[in-house]
Amino acid sequence: MDTAESSSTSKKIQVQRYKPDDNPEKHYLNEETGLWSWLTTVDHKKIGIMFLGAITFFFFVGGIMALLVRTELWTPAKTFIEANTYNQLFTLHGAIMIFLFLVPSVPAALGNFILPLQLGAKDVAFPRLNLLSFYLYLTGAGIAIFSILNGGIDTGWTFYTPYSSTTGGAVTTMVFGVFVIGFSSILTGVNFITTIHKMRAPGLTWDKLPLFCWGLYATSIIQILATPVLAITLALVGMERILGIGIFDPAMGGDPVLFQHFFWFYSHPAVYIMIVPGFGVVSEIITTFSRKHIFGYWAIALSSLAIAFIGFLVWGHHMFVSGQASLASMVFSFLTFLVGIPTGIKMFNWTATLYKGSIDLKSPLLYIFGFFFLFLVGGLTGIVLGSIALDVHLHDTYYVVAHFHFVMVGGMVMAFLAGLHYWWPKITGRMYNETMAKIACGIIFVGFNVTFLPQFVMGSQGMPRRYFNYIEQFQPFHQVSTIGSFILGLGFLMVFYYLVKSLFGGQKATANPWGSRAMEWQINTRPPLHNFHHIPVIINGPYDYHKPMEEFQLGLAESPTDGHGQESDLEVTSDGKEINAE
């Protein structure tokens, strides 16, 4: 479209500017109060906070199980719990951390809160569906807890057949619980994709979309394409146990490898559900604290989509030793290496964003630096595991355990904590203790490395994962790892302590404590119930740090009715270009 045409077709919108309030009397937390208003709320911010509470709870439950597992591994034989209990503990640690913490962590908790704010929308596209998603999550979690109390599960979080279809315990109810949680995840994905497509404020073109939204967009695509396959797979496992349908049971003509194909068709893309939203958080924080436009906007945005796409083609690398055809293994190995490319593109662009930036090393950025180091190790060891010959040696050893903990904990949990620290003032209206935040970040970083670096060593020496007993040569590694896990736990407790403490008497946050240019910082802290009193007009990009801060006050797209702000001082076209500024 040439300029003459665009100016003739574009709609002129009256724009006025106003300053956000630092501490408004009315905000989303006190406009409606009482327990019932929370339980029936359709406000994306409150739903986000409820998700935040729920995942924090399950993070601690899963964390305690991890500590019990590590403590049991202090000695080569039994230390203090029975082997069967140990099997149940590591299974539940994995299942809880993945399905109840990591998958909903950034999208459902932080994403729910931030996404509509970044889009200039009053809510997500389907607010009631959003609430349903939360209740499905709780229902699924309830069924999972019921299963734990009603026999337990010892299959590992992967539910491999034929063991899962023949073992005792409450596998049937557990897979049903995960099935229900899966629907919660699918509905969040449907909601977010529709919201990003249809609910953007005037002027918010795709090239101004914050990278956090791009990350959530890519994640949601994976959620809607992969999770239904998990749902049907787990339904088949349940049917296998109830009816003996024989799809996965070799005794009846079925094939357990088919289960692995189905399972990893979901679960490999699912590891990207657990990291791509973290990438979005990193992009937001990196620009804010280096006061610089993001380097390679489109490269970062599209590499998220590339990861989502390639992520669907690599599931076979979990099955190099499961008896799949060697040609298939080679193809899957090659495709696995390809995932490294878009991920590498991101790392380079983030580093380039820091270059010559005016870096302000606040705690969110410190967590991101932790992310860089740990995720780099996690990603590169992933390339090692993707090579067939090495994987045959390393398959099902502690090397794999260390690898995915570097990606999941070192990557996603660090990114989640960074995002939580970054958006905490906007969510709660309070500042946490910055010094304690930095110390805690250091403790977590050290604790994490002490826990998982030794696992690389013992894994490459042949220590198999999930084993209750081990030979004595591995004991020093296990003991160092156990000590590290308690340091790590201490770090997380510290984060919990100072964040909760900030709620009671923490310093009050201003509307934009970090001087960010992104949309969610241009509104009141805490935000009003419906986010925006008027429909905002997006004039500047979210990373336009070369423009002065005054230009970032919100524009309004409605005629003034309640006397907010001054009279209009510029007009923009509907595609966001200023056409006459005073």
Added chain:
Amino acid sequence: MADHSSSTTHSRFFQHHFVDAEQQFQTAKMGMWIFLVTEILMFGGLFAAYIVFRLWYPDLFTQASTELNTFWGGVNTVVLIGSSLTVAMAIKSAQLNQKKNIAINLGITLALAAVFMVIKYFEWTHKFELGIFPGQFYDFGGIAHEKANVFFSLYYLMTGLHGIHVLIGMGLMGWLLWRSLKNHFDSEYYTPIEITGLYWHLVDIIWIFLFPLFYLIE
């Protein structure tokens, strides 16, 4: 919502977080399309299992398929395609603001869906009488193939999951019928009919794949 209704002509079903009714309509439609993608992938898992087992046991599928009643399967296909037509007619009636026809067409759709389920019920119970149960409960000697139970496991799973979708669709149609009788729909607002129609077409299309894959193989 109150401040909107005074100043604009929004329908009473307009939700406050949208800018206008058009945005609300387009959003709902897109949400349903994305949901349908998830449905296709969910059935996709079962279709993949079907492909695998048919490649392994081609004889089994041609033998076992003869136990299925092609005539009643064909009738069901016609019934479902007919119901897709009537739901499309209900949407057209809404667009033309013919409120009575909305209810009539929805009623016919609901009835056709019920016919489908009744036929399906008789097909299933007939097989149960013969001892054709899914999986380990399979107890039928009429097919000379030792893996015959796997074919019927797939048959019951796929037509069963489809049947659940038909039942959900019937619930939705009943809800729409109730709302149309309460005069909720007109040419300005018929979003629920439109998106339920999309869902219903998908249920129909899945049956159009299931029918030849189970009934028509030779």
